[in-house]
Amino acid sequence: MKSKVVLVTGANGGLGAYVTQAFLDAGATVIGTSRKIQQSDFNNPNFTALPAEISTREGAQTLLDKVVARFGKIEVLAHTVGGFAGGQSIADTDDTTFQRMFDLNLNCVFHMLRAAIPPLRNSDHGRIIAIGSRAALEPGAGVGAYSASKAAMVSLIRTVALENKDAGLTANVILPGTIDTPTNRKTIPNADVSKWVQPSSIADLVLWLASEAGKDVTGSVIPVYGKDA
């Protein structure tokens, strides 16, 4: 990964922090973004924090413009931004929740893709790795807005894979089951955490997809369900 310029969205999140650290450990130049990201979040000279709100076209485009102006290129987009809402049937789902799920899980990735694809195509070996959810393929009662937004995201990434093969740009989406994050440990206190997916496993997979070895893998939708498989 040395000499690679990698942009991680959601870099201070439960999973994003592992993905960011894994790229840093591999010697990449990593730009970490989120609304509240700080330079002090990662103690590494190859890390740069660029705060951004990416649920709007303008926010995502300004971020990419800054990355390219400062680093001259981008070769990997690892998109981890997303969020969950559950507990309401479709009949009871309010407009605000539905809109929030689509802003977080679909609009963010759409705006990032629009802004990042042109410079990624320029690199001849660009990589896009997005984090979806098991719920994209396996909707459950009470999580309709979340599932639908992640399913739409999968469709978007597969389309991007088809549209950019000519430039050697790959696009893949990982579908985690429940991840062993501090937030999940707090909000689901009595769970059997041994069944959860370790964030480091997902980070390793992201790294592999971003590597030279992953160059022929594109348009794939990869379940990572842990022991709940």
Ligand SMILES: NC(=O)c1ccc[n+]([C@@H]2O[C@H](COP(=O)([O-])OP(=O)(O)OC[C@H]3O[C@@H](n4cnc5c(N)ncnc54)[C@H](OP(=O)(O)O)[C@@H]3O)[C@@H](O)[C@H]2O)c1
């Ligand atoms: N946790 C799970 O069990 C689980 C299971 C399946 C799939 N997933 C998926 O895995 C991904 C990571 O999950 P996680 O648990 O690590 O999430 P998380 O801890 O909530 O992290 C979300 C990240 O997104 C950033 N963010 C949110 N809205 C943003 C916006 N508008 N603009 C820029 N940054 C924004 C947050 O930082 P700021 O607040 O600083 O902006 C944070 O860095 C998500 O896509 C999630 O849907 C998670």
